[in-house]
Amino acid sequence: MIRFQATYFDGQTSKAQAVVVGYDGQHLSLHSADGNIQLRYFLKECVITPASGHAPRIIKLPDNQQFESGDLNAVAALEVEAGGNRGMRAVHWLESHWKPVAGCLAGAMLCVWAFIVHAIPFLAEKAADAIPPEITRTVSHKTLSVLDKRFFEPSELSAEKKTDIQNLFQTIADALQVDFQYQLAFRRSPQIGPNAFALPAGIIVITDEIVELAANERELASILAHEIAHVEKRHGLRSMLQHAGVFFVVSVLAGDITSITSTAGTLPTILVESGYSRRFETEADEFAGRFLIGQGWGTQPLQDMLQRLAASHPDFPSLTWLSSHPDIQQRIENLRKLEHSHIP
């Protein structure tokens, strides 16, 4: 026998009436002190709405009637008698204890971590393969024209020098048996300085400054091989898609705050993405390293080139945790290891 105090509402008017509720093992009965309310229903005809925090519980009766009770223990006992509602009872149990909640926090963090580290790169790779070449081409040309407007001036290299580099590039491409239709673009950029970029459709931009920085043909070849790797492995498209994925995750998680503090949302995005591009740089270095070893040159040309690039950007190492290029010394170390692993 369960007995408790409750407030009854008939569903026709907003009138609140005090009642005593009793449960005899089968029926739920309601009685008011003045005797105006005398109700009796099978418990299975009634719906016990799920608990929420420490709020009074509401039980729905047939014909739109209901009652509300602050006697949480009694209603919980009644709920056990009635059975059912298992899912929401489990959820309420989770919500009522700190330990499972801590578990949820850890679980949620683990899921987000796994999604960012594994799922996004995987999905981005699959999606990059599905994107038709025409779209890649349009996007690449648009990007180049934007870059041209903002950073680049026409190259001032001599026609001879350009032909030499074209020929060098052709040799590398033939040696690597590449799939793409490549196009070399020569640009001058005092703003950016020595650098090289690869656009997804196979356009490789090299600045006059990097050509001048390279001490010999092998060093230049190491840079070109590195850029070819970015194209062959579709790093450009993949990083665009990964960016979209991270943006999605961050906006879902920070949904409540992004509108007011968009900076709070950008910081994790930058951190995650520098991690992604570090992975791509390492991959491209490895690809270029293997090519250089295959030519019998060893990885020294790329190591020297990286050293020189670092020297030409003095602020480079201090920015590594935010920069797209991993620590130069780390990259050089990786190249040394790669070479050692190839020496019999």
Add this chain to the structure above:
Amino acid sequence: MATETLHLPTQSLPVASDQKMAVSSRANAPQSGNIHPFEFTGSAGEYFRIWMVNLFLTIVTGGIYAAWAKVRTRRYLYTHTRLDGQAFEYTAKPTAILKGNLIVGAGVVLYFLIDLYWPTYNLITILALYLVMPLLIYKSLRFNTRYSSFRNIRFQFMGSLKESYKTYLGLPLLIPLTLGIIIPYWAYRRKKYFFDNMAFGVSGATFKGAAGHFYKIYGLILILAVSLVFLYMIGFGLLISQLQGTMKSMDGFGTSIVYAIMIGYFLVLLVITFMQQYLYVRENNYCWNETNLGELRFQSSLKVGKLLVIRLTNLLAIVVSLGLLIPWAKIRRTRYILENLNIITSSSLDEFTAAIEPDESALGEVAADFFDFEVGL
């Protein structure tokens, strides 16, 4: 949209800050009546646990649980809101919300596909969104009121779809033509659409507010914004000339500029937050204070300064805690807003009558269920 952050029935039914207005209307009323304050009994700890479980289950189920999460969140906020000893109730079914989420999800996927493959048709999708927006707003208002109840009597939204199109499609089109002069009028119409069409059982609410008051609110904001931008520019100019005078090395100059820009950014954030809170408080207080439900009146007495302090400290707490204090912040703001809302009535709250449900047939129920969905706006 009309109901910005919280979705409580109470908030969905807003009252205004203008103390003078409240005093004068009270003086004009035939009887002063009894004041019943809203009470909010939610706790940050409890809400945090619900929020965390929601987050976890939503992630694990790939977003499906989001609909259940929404119902649990709202039920928590509603049932811990009390008036004259009784709690509000949120009775929506998660499946209806799931349907709304799926519709929105499909729309977003469609938008991205079109954007990627047929970028030229981009404008058409945006246009389509504008065309369905009034329908979605209308649906959501109906949904959220219909599934809100108090003392076992449902709230209702009586506004028409036609009115929604006039308010959310027609008027915005006139904004550029009138050079923005009708923006306050538009705000007035949006509030009116909501407050004038609310009903509790058979008792419909009436909104006596006037567009003129919105011109006052927006006018003040405009003056404030213009003078702040002006002051800001003067300050920045002074700072730069100062720096140019003192800084010898270019490097030092560069760092100072970075600091100046950062400080400027925070000031802008502060000003924007202030304007948002100002607008919210003025509109909210005014609308509630000008709304009647039969002989029952509302009284909202939010203060801009207090809400601003709450907002800023909430933001700080959220950023410092990496988001973990979001639930605490929400409970705190909700408590302040609700505890400054009262109802004034000379009769008891026992005398409201439920509306007769239009169609009790099984077919009617099924159809109503099918067309019921909630879209988060």
